[in-house]
Amino acid sequence: MPELPEVEVVRRGLETWAAGRPVSGVEVVEPRSTRRHDGGAPAFESQLSGLRLAVPERRGKYLWVPLAAAGSTPDRALVAHLGMSGQLLVNSPGDPDPRHLRIRILLEGEGEGEGEDSGTALELRFVDQRIFGGLFIDALVPTSDRPDQLVPASVAHIARDPLDPHFDPDAVYQRFRRRRTGLKRALLDQGLISGIGNIYADEALWQARLHYARPTETLNRSESGRLLTAVHAVMVQALAQGGTSFDSLYVNVNGESGYFDRSLNVYGQAGRPCARCAAEGHQSLIVKDRFMNRSSAYCPRCQPVPRRARW
Numbered sequence: 001m002p003e004l005p006e007v008e009v010v011r012r013g014l015e016t017w018a019a020g021r022p023v024s025g026v027e028v029v030e031p032r033s034t035r036r037h038d039g040g041a042p043a044f045e046s047q048l049s050g051l052r053l054a055v056p057e058r059r060g061k062y063l064w065v066p067l068a069a070a071g072s073t074p075d076r077a078l079v080a081h082l083g084m085s086g087q088l089l090v091n092s093p094g095d096p097d098p099r100h101l102r103i104r105i106l107l108e109g110e111g112e113g114e115g116e117d118s119g120t121a122l123e124l125r126f127v128d129q130r131i132f133g134g135l136f137i138d139a140l141v142p143t144s145d146r147p148d149q150l151v152p153a154s155v156a157h158i159a160r161d162p163l164d165p166h167f168d169p170d171a172v173y174q175r176f177r178r179r180r181t182g183l184k185r186a187l188l189d190q191g192l193i194s195g196i197g198n199i200y201a202d203e204a205l206w207q208a209r210l211h212y213a214r215p216t217e218t219l220n221r222s223e224s225g226r227l228l229t230a231v232h233a234v235m236v237q238a239l240a241q242g243g244t245s246f247d248s249l250y251v252n253v254n255g256e257s258g259y260f261d262r263s264l265n266v267y268g269q270a271g272r273p274c275a276r277c278a279a280e281g282h283q284s285l286i287v288k289d290r291f292m293n294r295s296s297a298y299c300p301r302c303q304p305v306p307r308r309a310r311w
């Protein structure tokens, strides 16, 4: 499953290669990949053709490209659900089709661009082995906190993510206090704060020295701030390690990235010594609990189980 940093890499790639280009043709190879679009594949093909792609945007793991008719501002967006195995690739039109090609979108050259390839037609391809993902067109609606800013209606219930310039740590702290749940459940709740998957939650909780079952209403402002700072740092680090694939004519995401392989402190580290405790002269082994059909890894010494735990 792609996480926020992987989706951001795709967004940047699309911004580099696809933004500003008009759609000159659409071919839905697999109708199930447009099942979220009203009217299905034929409507998707006819409604997308002729529109211009604006600069792609992202909230959490949700990615969309605002769409505008000639001479107007965007009022709808092409929304990409990558699902478990979805990929967006930018290719030259003559390149061989990849396996599992589901949707082909032809992009005209920009005309006025400065890059040497900006006048060349390109092909944006949606590839999805398992067909859990898909593309659809959605109306843009004002966000609840900034009415001048638009998001697809299907994304409106998703909270801002920690990399969003308008992310408000104090608002998230208030939501933590009101929600009365376990801390990791809160971190994974896309309506409270978006873009945090299992790996990033475990790593951020370790950095902040907080246990995942801490009741959210017992957090104080400084603990909440420490945690949100840690979440931000973990994501920035993941982006720095993974943000290399977008400078070629190839945008790709498959969720199996190698981010973090050398820098994980708790995730996948059960049974190994906690690096922070070791540096402080103590011995403590990382443990792994079952949690929400997945797992939670933590250090029992520097992230002790709270007296009132909420599992």
Ligand SMILES: [Zn+2]
Residues within 6 Å of the ligand: 274, 275, 276, 277, 284, 299, 300, 301, 302, 303
């Ligand atoms: Zn420790």
